[in-house]
Amino acid sequence: MNLQQPFPALVVRSAGDSAAASVENLTLADLPPGEVVIEVEYSSLNYKDALASQGHPGVVRQLPHVPGIDCAGRVVDSTSDDYQPGDAVLVTGYELGSPGWGGYSQYVRVPAEWVVAMPAGLTPRQAMIYGTAGFTAAQCVAALIHHGVEPSSGPVVVSGATGGVGTLSVAILAKLGYEVTAVSGKADRHDALRELGAAEVAGRELLSADADRPLLKSRWAGVVDTVGGVPLATLIRSTTHRGCVAACGLTAGEQLPLTVHPFILRGVNLAGIDSAKCPRGPRMEMWRHLSGDWQVDLPDQFICEVTLDQLPQQIESMLASKHFGRTLVVPKIG
Template identity: 45%
Template sequence: MNFRALVTERDTSGEVTSSVQELDDNRLPQGEVTVQVEWAGLNYKDGLCLTGAGGLVRTYPHVAGIDFAGTVSESADSRYGAGDKVILTGWRVGETHWGGYSEKARVDPEWLVPLPDGLGTRDAMVIGTAGLTAMLAIERLERAGLRPESGPVLVTGAAGGVGSIAIMLLAKLGYEAVALSGRTEHAAALTGLGAASILERDAFLAKPDKVLESARYAGAIDNVGGRVLGKLLKQIKYDGHVASIGNAGGIELETTVLPFILRGISLLGIDSVMQPYAARVRAWERIARIFDFGGYAKLVREVELDELPAAAGEILAGRVNGRTLVRVG
């Protein structure tokens, strides 16, 4: 049976373009489980894949979409049967394997997790890779010893998908969440999600640099990297922890050993792509219990498949706040 997909192609000159096409099942990649995709998300990586930036896609034609949710239609694996609701995030799906910008996806069963009780497939993509990553960061910080009574937790890139959800989850869990953003027009929305205070990024970076600065934060979730991460490391309290999850501000890190050897802080790397199954399920079930869909609704917008190329440019330019959902099914 034919299905619609947003197919990304590269011509002989190297130009990358995407268009909605009608395909048949023979075009699907290998995999033991076929999913009728209902909703997908738009993430920074998707913007890279749809524009050809970053070299993430090596083989064309390609179908992007690093996360999606839908219903199993066929399965050769005993873990899933027709009618099961499932979520997929990570595993380089949408990069090296065709992803969720298609009415059908064929994947390995190891890449899927069951939709938690109480969630719909649209709910799952409101959360998406962004929410999963935020929760993985919080859980890693908690395993390192962070508690609400430890002190404020700084979230950088707070207006984006991961950052805004991290603010909400931290607040729901009783933490004092401080939002750092270069887009102060979103301050009211972040306060509505539970941010205790808002810091403007340029003002944060403009303060004179010292080898160590006043210890302000018990922990941090950093989406930015670059200068922002280097700066915040100097402001973490003794025995504090920073979860590094993104590089929107650059992959370079300028720092010294002093925050680590004089204050005993830890820099924790968070990867959601290859996260083991049990950790994914645990994080999804915890998010499902505390996520405030009503409170987050104003930070959600929906697009159709044919609107994705334009939306990809917006997310790469830093003009998207919250979550962008893709109505696929």
């Protein structure tokens, strides 16, 4: 391969006391080491990517940095016997985009152990409609099922339902027959959530009950929480006996104002969802589900497709809590 052939990438660099992201030309010689070089067809936008674009020290180890915690495309060079040029593959998690360089680039070079062969029935575009968000949603659904939450157990609730994880959680749970309540502060998107399969849609006020009460009225057999903080505490205190709460986000805060009462009086299970370091076995199982019995087709209104130079505007929207659904990133200039 020509190591000096330039290609576009979104690069975050120091800008005084802050950081700024812009499209630059890189070469393969600039990329970190690894056994597999992938020509990226699609990546996607996740909250961690938005933080990385700001040079957030909890996400980015050092600058310059290329964000993008997932990508899908085709192998163009490999020193691994497991992957050959032309193979369709995807990568989510590990250190891609955090803290290592990521998928907002026409080419990535990664360790072979990070690579997943494209599941049968998925294209690179479909794989990134899921991306890290769909992979996380699948783990949340799996946690509920593992803890015995079935459609007959009672209603389940999804917070942050217009975000990537929330959107896909609603869709998967509805497909599996659960009675889903979707919670979102975006009133103009409530009809869209019903179209996605939500039986009920509620505003954020549902998640702000009296914080002084150790327990609230039992309501939810299962919970997928994408926001953390007070909303998560409220949902835990509202979960039924032996119910399960899958927690995967912290946009509403890192603190959990809670007593132990839900856990020792109702036996509530709190399942933490970690996508980046998910072991290989469960990782492959989630992708089998997403390409098989849990496969969902999001309506077009939930999907936005942008090029690298259009991406900063979408990042600003996400950081301002105005983002909706899934944003696909095509690693080229518009």
